[in-house]
Amino acid sequence: MKSILLYAEVTKENYLHTVLFELAYKAQELAAKLDNAEVNALIICKKGMTELYKEAFINSGFDKVYAVEDNRLTHYSTEFYSKIASDVIKEVKPDIVLIGATTQGRDIAPRISSSLHTGLTADCISLDINDKGQLAATRPTFGGKLMATILCKTLPQMATVRPKVFKPAPENIVKNTEFIYIKPEIDGINRKTEFIDFVKSLNTSINELDSASIIVAGGKGLKNEAGFRLLKNFADAIGASVGATRGAVDMGLASADIQIGQTGKTVSPKLYIACGISGAIQHIVGMNDSDKIMAVNIDENAPIFEVCDCGIVGDAFEVLPKLTEMLRG
Ligand SMILES: Cc1cc2nc3c(=O)[nH]c(=O)nc-3n(C[C@H](O)[C@H](O)[C@H](O)COP(=O)(O)OP(=O)(O)OC[C@H]3O[C@@H](n4cnc5c(N)ncnc54)[C@H](O)[C@@H]3O)c2cc1C
Numbered sequence: 254m255k256s257i258l259l260y261a262e263v264t265k266e267n268y269l270h271t272v273l274f275e276l277a278y279k280a281q282e283l284a285a286k287l288d289n290a291e292v293n294a295l296i297i298c299k300k301g302m303t304e305l306y307k308e309a310f311i312n313s314g315f316d317k318v319y320a321v322e323d324n325r326l327t328h329y330s331t332e333f334y335s336k337i338a339s340d341v342i343k344e345v346k347p348d349i350v351l352i353g354a355t356t357q358g359r360d361i362a363p364r365i366s367s368s369l370h371t372g373l374t375a376d377c378i379s380l381d382i383n384d385k386g387q388l389a390a391t392r393p394t395f396g397g398k399l400m401a402t403i404l405c406k407t408l409p410q411m412a413t414v415r416p417k418v419f420k421p422a423p424e425n426i427v428k429n430t431e432f433i434y435i436k437p438e439i440d441g442i443n444r445k446t447e448f449i450d451f452v453k454s455l456n457t458s459i460n461e462l463d464s465a466s467i468i469v470a471g472g473k474g475l476k477n478e479a480g481f482r483l484l485k486n487f488a489d490a491i492g493a494s495v496g497a498t499r500g501a502v503d504m505g506l507a508s509a510d511i512q513i514g515q516t517g518k519t520v521s522p523k524l525y526i527a528c529g530i531s532g533a534i535q536h537i538v539g540m541n542d543s544d545k546i547m548a549v550n551i552d553e554n555a556p557i558f559e560v561c562d563c564g565i566v567g568d569a570f571e572v573l574p575k576l577t578e579m580l581r582g
Pocket residue numbers: 395396397471472473474475497498499500501512513514515516517518528529530531532533534535536539549550551552555567568569570
């Protein structure tokens with residue numbers, strides 16, 4: 254029987270990373286096109302932790318969950334986790350392996366693919382099964398000017414996908430999930446790194462962007478710090494988080510942590526308001542899954558208006574203070 258294996262990342266706060274549920278829903282669609290393949294998950298964690306996530310797995314359409322538990326696996330370790338994942342994949346032989354392109358996913362995925370001598374398509378923005386039953390993984394290339402659909406000649410076919418690229422299932426997909434516990438073989442592995450402590454970033458904007466339901470983003474059209482101050486005032490008035498283009502980051506107007514786009518974050522808020530942003534493809538790929546998009550741009554021909562639900566042609570230095578005043582009441 255064919256199968257798709259998803260890597261279930263446990264965050265340092267001991268949650269299942271939300272990208273798992275986004276991939277799980279996508280995997281159901283792929284499985285239907287792949288002779289009704291099984292959708293399975295691999296979780297690597299501290300002893301007893303899988304129990305906490307059982308309901309989430311059962312409600313997310315997983316047929317089987319391979320759980321590798323050990324107290325030496327309390328914190329992510331490149332050497333332990335990649336060895337375990339490779340061992341499990343060799344044993345269960347999935348056709349496809351999908352991993353979230355999180356910090357952990359970006360670390361573990363290439364190690365697994367090189368240890369299994371198979372291909373990996375990183376940072377995909379679309380996944381499909383072609384008429385030959387192969388995984389067709391699409392990602393931006395040539396600086397985002399082209400979309401390349403990549404096929405892998407070897408098994409398993411591996412891909413990573415950034416969080417928020419796909420949507421989770423709108424409702425539970427309940428399955429009679431089988432949980433298979435596997436003992437890890439990690440004795441004698443020489444770890445080159447040791448976990449000491451997590452240090453919380455002082456910059457909370459990164460996490461805020463992930464969960465924000467409204468994002469107000471600024472581009473080079475805001476010109477200077479005064480322009481970004483107007484943007485921040487507007488964001489405060491409507492309870493939004495602030496994002497930026499690479500153009501604005503390069504000008505020193507915003508920190509790289511809040512850059513949205515191909516080389517920044519992928520976001521999908523309920524409302525995305527782009528101010529002084531031209532709408533380059535490298536920016537669009539990071540925000541075009543937003544429910545509603547609005548733009549303020551002085552140039553009525555700016556490409557951003559092509560992806561907008563509603564737009565204001567005008568000078569952001571005039572429009573933003575007016576909107577702020579109006580919405581503050
Ligand atoms: C490999 C690669 C990766 C990249 N990754 C990213 C990425 O992750 N994210 C990203 O954003 N970009 C990325 N870029 C850069 C991208 O190609 C664009 O250069 C960038 O998005 C442009 O930023 P911008 O829209 O702020 O600036 P511009 O393209 O210069 O647009 C400024 C806009 O502001 C408007 N404007 C000017 N004055 C006003 C005013 N007073 N009021 C209102 N509007 C005004 C203009 O009409 C214009 O449309 C990448 C590029 C490459 C090659």
